[in-house]
Amino acid sequence: MTSKLDIREGTFPNGLPYLSFGSGAPLIALPGSTAENGNLSGSARKFMIKPFLSLGERHTVYVVNRRPGLAEGTTMADIATDLAEALRSEFDAPVDVLGYSTGGSVAQQLALGHPKAVRRLVVTSSAYTLSPSGRAAMRQFAERAAAGKRPATAFAAIASTSKLGQRLMAGLLWMLDPMMRPSTGDYTDGIRAIEAEDQWDIKDRLAEIQTPTMVLGGDKDLAYPAQMFRDTADGIPGATLVLYEGRNHNSAIEDRRFPVDVAKFLQG
Template sequence: MGYAQINGLRLWYESYGTGRPLVLLHGGYGSTEMFAPMVPALAERRRVVAVDLQGHGRTADVDRPLRYETMADDIAALLGHLDLSTADLLGYSLGGGVALRTAIEHPALVRRLVLVSTPCRSAGWYPEVVAAMAAQDERTGERMRGTPPHLLYERVAPRPQDWPRLWAKSGDLLRRDYDWSAEVARLSMPTMLVFADADSIPTSHAAEFYGLLGGGHRDAGWDGTDRPAARLAVLPGHTHYDIVGAPALPTAVLSFLTHQVGTPT
């Protein structure tokens, strides 16, 4: 574990296990610790590389906006730093947006893609969630002092005083409208979508996203050989905020990452 000096950023990463690399990208205001429930199971089968994105966790912010596209470039540069020609990516929420943009902008680097609680367009969130994200600013960050995410940030961040700044820059990112549907439809790598049944993203959007990847258009056949390369999982009894700790998540992810495309799981 340590820092990679890339794109003017000291990007923190941690590595566990051996085997084909799997890069984990956390959600907003989080860090690598967000994946603590998953890492032991994943690291039994894979080389797991967990990353703290710009301004999050142990990666200090730099003088540039938070953008999915630039953070995707950071991940591509990290793979080069680690001498990895390809890797599987798993991103959750904010990290899912970064993982998706990495797959769109650097498709040759991404073998398989797992997106957890991630929409493909900004309108994919429930309207009340969009409104709450748009309202995030420094004052929101001040009100969040003393919460578990803040206490972790205060413990690990190189500059704990940047907490309000992170909220301001995140709000600026989250107020930006986007629709990546056309680019999603052109993705060629096998992709798995995972949502909670009580997510911040309606199941109707999950179905729409899955459809863009070629899923849900036809019967798979009695032996499953006509099923698409994409996968869709909806985990029951979970929300956007606890899905990363779902016991079923690592099992579902490993099954997707290891199965041969074109055959039943």
């Protein structure tokens, strides 16, 4: 596994920051929801890059978060356009893109609006829009952050189907929250990214995505029920669907089969 000493900081020509590690063909990795944008630091950085570390054995992985300082009213299309400009300025050819959770929303929008920027697309633990439970959790996160409360506990509702499991997870998230909070204490960027995703739904446009795509997730995901993964894969022409039995929103990307399945798809 890649160590923290291997993590390199960089900036694309348009100013969008990234973290990179590994070696091989470039792979753009787009993280899930974060309390702030940019490269993050400390424990928050570890949480952001951890899902992608296993991919560094075969690729030069560029972890690209949303840009710091998002304007009010920023849309998912705006975020994808910013990323497309960064990729076109850095690479001479389309590159592989993998998006996880919220990053999966950005990745789909990128392939939809800027198809020449993406060679192959992997959508992980994400679908054509947020599920009602996922949307409610994200809204609660934003509300708690704005109110000065520990917002990470908002995700307890989609971490377990049992009331006891949700209470236990809420306690764990309450303890972990300080390690994930913005270094400045300002959640504005995270809230604006949440607002952008809250308005995002491309179900009726999935057929426009012509990029070779794999949709991957766990069949126990409460943020995105398995049927949403199926509907996303069915809607994108020729898309491949991979469902890991017994895996949830966070654990699907931690499955030992994940880096192998991604490598096989990207090599196809």
